[in-house]
Amino acid sequence: MFLLPVPPRVLARPTAALVAVLLLFTGLAVAGSPAQARQQERTPAAFASGAKFGVATLNLKKGMRVAGMRHDIAQVLDGDASVIGFQERLFSRPALRAALPKSWTLLMPKGPTGTDDNPIAFDKKVWEVEKTWAPLLTGTTWRRYSGRIAHDQYGVAAVLRHRKTGHTIRAVSFHLPNHLHNRRSGGPNYANRRGVEAMWRMASRIRSIKEDTPDAHQFVAMCDCNVTANRDTGDHLVKGRITKPLRLETNYSADKHRRGSGIDYVMGERDSDFRIHSFHSYRHLVTDHPGVVATFERVR
Template identity: 75%
Template sequence: MVLGMFFPAALPRVLVRSTALVLAALLLVTGVTPGASAAQAREQERSQAAAGPSGRFTVATLNLRKGMRVPGMRHDIGRVLSGGASVIGFQERLFSRPALRASLPKSWTLLMPDGPTGTDDNPIAFDKDVWKLEKTWSALLTGKTWRRQTGRIAHDQYGVVAVLRHRASGHVIRAMSFHLPNHLHNRRTGGPNYRNRGGVQAMWRMSARVRHIAQDAPRPHQFVGLCDCNVTENRDTTDHLVKGRITRPLRLETNYSGRKGGSGIDYVMGERDSAFRIRSYRSYRHLVTDHPGIVATFKRKR
């Protein structure tokens, strides 16, 4: 900073120096680094604005329909973004990697691992202006599948995990996107559909793996599950399915257990023993895909 721009040369040097120190302190308080250019200052302000309030964050889960093109995905992603989502867990990607990347805003990153078939079915996307990525990996949930209609063995089933640090609050989440088997549920008894025993047993293996990944997280990290669980929440009445195998053992709160008389199968799950709790959620319908987009807002406990 050129002091001559602000102080006449006739002022005593001590006075000039002390006043400059006061100005530097004011710049630090306002979030502008001394010596930073105007462009850098604008970038700092933009990042801080994008991060939003430090006392909340919003995540979404969105199941994609096979064969969706960029305009349809942009429409559906835009709907959940209108609810404030800064993290989205996708399921059933089933289309090209470039198409999904092209459907996201420029400030977003897509975590879609390379590897064996199935590693990229459940990617996670997040806003880089809001979150900083610390770690990501694909987790094998089960090596056996549940295609009872054809009797064939499908590819292994993976979930995608991302450890994200919120830029404004410093809060860290371990987000996981996964998809459970279908035809799991006996709607008459509220328990497993044992006519699809292979699918039920695969779900049990996957649930055990999800529990391990959640329980393995460091204590300050909040586990957040983003799931197409394929079980209607108001009919799951035993300990053999999602409530008894995932949400209850992990003490997860979710739109799954919060809805009254609903019949959805897409859920955002959040760890109760955390500084942040789910305070509201919204279901976005009328999408191109055949599932609703679920958006949940977490707020800091008072």
């Protein structure tokens, strides 16, 4: 930054405009962005006490750099998210870590190709990690347009305990195959039969992870599900294979008034001390997906 010379009398009596400009640059230098500055300044009592917490899902656009990821992450942080499930992490590990605030940590297991595609990040001031792993969801998927077998599909799972309340969640971030949904019929796109069958295997594994969750833990899932929410009318896709049998509440049904809306979901187990109270969708992002933040509130 280059500063122009300022006359002595202006320095002696700074104008309100000059003070505002100096404060603006100071705030940006400290916080990194206006959204992050607001997040640092705003600590609602309900979030500080643990009576509420926020969970976000954010699909990253291929090839995003640090500045773009930092911008998008700041938007969902402005919605008080303390856990983020990412999908399509296709850039470097250091870049994604550099895009997170200093108090956050990134759970990105190392292993075969695909174990680190759907990492989970969380605020260490809010949550303590008890366990993390990368469950294999399906061994084969199918790329419809290339006709090739894709690499194995993994999710990332984490058991997180809230430092204030002790409330524990089992969070899972995953990405379903694309071209799954026939929007005219509301059911599977059988032109991509291999992809649909891969989705069925993945949904079965997600159900197993949920069924293996202890009663004291709340199951939470974040995904790019590649199924349009308000047009999934059958029992063979996300509604019938995941949310309905597991009794999960989600933004899946929050956008009924919008045609063709929603393939990115936050899902939460209903039978818990905390229920999803509201959703907010952030659409002015660098990535080509909206960021969705769900606010969980204590109900008992």
